[in-house]
Amino acid sequence: MKIDLTPLYANTVGFDRFGSLLDAALSADRQSAGYPPYDIELVGENKYAITLAVAGFQDNEIDVQVELGVLTVRGRKDEAKKDSRYLHRGIATRSFERKFNLADHVEVVNAQLDNGLLKISLVKEIPEAMKPRKIPVGNTTQAIENAVES
Known part of the structure; x- marks a missing residue:
C-alpha cells in the first residue's frame, strides 16, 4: 500500500521526514515485526x-x-x-x-x-538555544535608555 504525500509537502515546511516515516511504517515487513x-x-x-x-x-x-x-x-x-x-x-x-x-x-x-x-x-x-528562556518586560523609557547606553 503506497500513499502519495506530495500534496502534503506543498503546504508544509520541515515535515519531509514525517512522510518518509509514514511510508516506512506502511511498507514494513510484518513477518519480522x-x-x-x-x-x-x-x-x-x-x-x-x-x-x-x-x-x-x-x-x-x-x-x-x-x-x-x-x-x-x-x-x-x-x-x-x-x-x-x-x-x-x-x-x-x-x-x-x-x-x-x-x-x-x-x-x-x-x-x-x-x-x-x-x-x-x-x-x-x-x-541551550532551544530551551525556553524568560524575556524581561520593561517600559519604553528603560528600553530607550538601554539602547543609548549600548
Missing part, C-alpha cells in the same frame, strides 16, 4: 532505555548503529556451528534487523549485552 521482542523504558526525566531480548547472541554478533536519526540493531549468527543436531529448537537465533526512529536531540549513550538482553541507553539533550 515481532522479533526480537523489545521494551522501551523511561528511566529518568530525559533518559530512556531500549531493551531487546537477544538470547543466544554474543556481543560480536550484534551491530548497533545510528544514522540520520534512525537507530538500527542487527544480529547475525555465526553459521559455522551447524554440526549440532537438535531434537527441538525453540530458541530463535535467526538474523534480525530492528529499527527505531529517534526524536530530535536524542542521542545513544551506550549499549550493553547482559544475560541475553541488549540494553541501549539514550538521552535527550536539548540545546
